[in-house]
Amino acid sequence: MKISKFFVLALSITSFTCYSQNPSTSSSTVENALQQKEALMQNSLVKNIAFSNIGPTVMSGRVTDLAVNPENPTEFYVAYASGGLWHTINNGTTFTPILDNSNTQNVGDIAVDWKNKTIWVGTGENNSSRSSYAGIGILKSTDNGKTWQNVGLKDSHHIGRILINPNNPNEVTVGVTGHLYSANKERGIYKTTDGGKTWSQTLFVDDMSGIIDLQHAPNNYNIMFASSWTKDRKAWNFDGNGNNSAIYKSTDAGQTWTKVSTEKSGFPIGNGVGRIGLAIFDDNTVYAIHDSQFRRPDEPKKKDSDALTKDDFKTMSVDAFLNLDDKKLNGYLKMNGFQEKYRADNVKQMVRSGNVKPIDLAKYLEDANSLLFDTPVVGAEIYKSTDGGKTWSKTHKDYLDDLYYSYGYYFGHIYVAPNNQDNIYVYGVPILKSKDGGKTFTSIDAENVHADHHALWINPKNPNHLINGNDGGVNITYDDGENWIKNNSPSVGQFYAINVDNEKPYNVYGGLQDNGVWVGANNARQDVRWHASGQYPWESIMGGDGMQIQIDSRNSNIVYTGFQFGNYFRINREKDEQTYIQPKHELGENPYRFNWQTPILLSPHNQDILYLGGNKLMRSMNQGTDFTAISDDLTNGGKKGNVAYGTLTSISESPFQFGLIYTGSDDGLVYVTKNAGGSWTNISSALPKDLWVSRVIASQHKKERVYVALNGYRWDDFSVYLFVSDDYGQTWKSISSNIPASPVNVIREDSKNENLLFVGTDNGAYVSFDRGNSWEAFSKGLPNVAVHDIVIQTNANDLLLGTHGRSIYKTNIENLQQMNASKMNQSVVLFNAENIRYSSRWGSSFGSWSKPFTPSTSISFYTNSSGSKTIKILSDKNSELNEIKVNADKGFNSADYDLSITEAGRKALLKENSSVEINKADNGTYYLPKGVYTIQIDDQKTKLEIK
Secondary structure (H helix, E strand, O other), X not given: OOOOHHHHHOOEHHHHHHOOOOOOOOHHHHHHHHHHHHHHHHHOOOOOOOOEEEEOOOOOOOEEEEEEOOOOOOOEEEEEOOOEEEEEOOOOOOOEEOOOOOOOOOEEEEEEEOOOOEEEEEEOOOOOOOOXXXXXXXXXXXXXXXXXXXXXXXXXXXXXXXXXXXXXXXXEEEEEOOOOOOOOOOOEEEEEOOOOOOOEEEEOOEOOEEEEEEEEEOOEEEEEEEEXXXXXXXXXXXXXXXXXXXXXXXXXXXXXOEEOOOOOOOOOOOOOOOOEEEEEOOOOOEEEEEEEEEEOOOOOOOOOOOOOOHHHHHOOOHHHHHOOOHHHHHXXXXXXXXXXXXXXXXXXXXXXXXXXXXXXXXXXXXXXXXHHHHOOEEEEEEEEEOOOOOOOEEOOOOOOOOOOOOOHHHOOEEEEOOOOOOOEEEEOOOXXXXXXXXXXXEEOOOOOOOOOEEEEXXXXXXXXXXXXXXXXXXXXEOOOOOOOEEOOOOOOOEEEEEEEOOOOOOEEEEEEOOOEEXXXXXXXXXXXXXXXXXXXXXXXXXXXXOOOOEEOOOOOOEEEEEEOOOEEEEEEOOOOEEEEOOOOOOOOOOOOOOOOOOOEEEOOOOOOOEEEEOOOEEEEOOOOOOOEEOOOOOOOOOOOOOOOOOOEEEEEEOOOOOOOEEEEEOOOOEEEEOOOOOOOEEOOOOOOOOOEEEEEEEOOOOOOOEEEEEEOHHHOOOOOEEEEEOOXXXXXXXXXXXXXXXXXXXXXXXXXXXXXXXXXXXXXXXXXXXXXXXXXXXOOOOOOOOEEEEEEEOOOOEEEEEEEOOOEEEEEOHHHHOOOHHHHOOOEEEOOOOOEOOOOOOOOOOOOOOOOOOOOEEEEEEEOOOEEEEEEEEOOOOOEEEEEEEXXXXXXXXXXXXXXXXXXXXXXXXXXXXXOXXXXXXXXXXXXXXXXXXXXXXXXXXEEEEO
């Protein structure tokens, strides 16, 4: 039974034991939620609260697809996994976002009918990453993104490929990957012949196998090849292979299909078949790249082999280990199935610090899983067919090591040059190219090309001209990969977490997907002037996947941050020092489990005290040098799988009392201790079960109050789970209220107004003025993008949103903080105006070729009804100097005022004070002289001082 959110709101959470978790939110519920959000944005009290994007941009974000104008390759579109669709007409010098007015920024694939300028967007990233967000079907635009129409496949979630018939733009064939975390029927291959009005499913494999790639022959739309992929992702395990991963062929433009990867074909079949990518040169010549999960034959390695073996580490000295080539060591670690947290840089640090010995890298493999580790998977392999898919043969003799490592599910693309069937490119961590049909390969990576590659365009008129999309944005080469240009002007950073310090101007810190941790001033210029200085205003301070950041409030040079799976460091930025601080389990204990996004927290009571969450809560009293577990396991104990699970995800300590600490876990448990870990109480028994605790927040206004946000994303459950307790978690109340269905990533309590709350979801941000009884949607300047983190800079009263796809947004919330129930009922509330420093340059220009400098200030007010408002600018003796007419919306409004006065206003001021000079500026305008003035709306007044 589905319970209305409005009904739930009225219940005490003690009755929530009747909740039954729906593993997948229906497409109709999602569609209704999008309509609800549209209505919320139109009627929101804060729809005029403007957000500005503060970047950063240079590190970019994950590209999923490219579409290039074949007649003019300086025009192309770039699709980002969760950052929308961007258009350039100047070869990537600048880009314009064109998906911002749609209901999502999550893109899996794009296709463009260049003749008719029609864009098709398959929403929902086709990679199966931890943050591959679901889409809402197929979007179509005929006006370059000014408007978008949803033309169906709304329960597809993730779309792998869109093919437009070049001779009939209304005929479109789509490969649908399907749900990521749950079974569903709307996956496979779909066709439309009426431009998306109706669709027919022409291939359905099963409810866990979708179509990950789909291609047609370059000059024959009737000849198509498709690859199905059987996968099963859970929060604790990812199985990326299965019996129904296969290759299919159609000879009638996707109307009917025949499996061609049969037992006699030569292409692998069976449970070990993983993700498959396709490239077609002509009707008969087809390439496939396969992520083979079959085990390698157990062949004894030659003693003179350059590859490391398990036995090498049994007698290796520390010095010899530390001198190992990182690439060589990573090859051993990755190909032998070590967890992702064990990579060359941090393993060497562990050996250097004495926590690990070289022999441990051998012992690590000698456990119950040693059969798995001693017989690694085949990995990436290339197959070719020259008879239209009837038979296949592998193009190379040796293993393609160091292409996929253990991340084959994340890649799966192969490309063939349109002019030469032997010229192919394969995509993985590096880019490899072959000039002999896949027999041999060379890398075309470069120092300014990010790793992890997902999209390639080859110019049919100049095959040396390539455009590449990867985890770090867009690169272009004109010499077949010898040299690359970086084109990263879009603000599309995928932030996991952000934080701020108290410097002036204050700095913003953020951890990003595969782009490390960056820091920059909140007011840093977002333009290209840094090319002249050579210094980008943001700085990278950590590699890997950037994670949470804590800054010592006494000394902002001391920063705690790191990368995935709890690999954290204490950084002294002033001295350029990094100290590895990941807690180590005691001898005889099971190793700690660390979440991908391991939580850390500096105690608000003592900045030497650092908390770090594994499956237990660890505490350091000396800045992370030593840790002690102050709890038993605060999770359900983990589950068997290949992803760390049963881990802590959130930590919060009450500012009222040292040792009043809350934790949340990825498997739905919330605990509290009131005595610094002496004893712990599970306070989540009445909450919905098995959900990811995305945030637990101890109130800074009431000692007994705590907020919890739960997230069902990893079940494809998009319901809103938000709760508050005023008795340390003994009882709970839902505050999800009117927030449309979308998983919640963060809830943040305002620092000055206890009734003011902020929430970030997978589809935008919201504010409540009544502690969660009702919510208003932010929208001005803010697209429908996932908001992963929210921070308030208390001195500046700035609200910052860390988005997973569009970098960081900022707005000032001082006016919001002043509101209460009484003010909300007033006809007008006029907020204080900022003081302004006078300049004789107002209205003047530096030369005949530059525009005059025009000053401006913002007049902010709240009104409880929509309608026309008159803003008057008055002298200190009440003479009217100017008047501004505005059409106000119910809620918060702002009007720009250029500090000008009328001719009549000038005369009035001169009459009041004959000694003042008010001359016409170069642009023909009179401006306010120094003085104190009054701004008036209705009967409300505030002062404006020009110094």
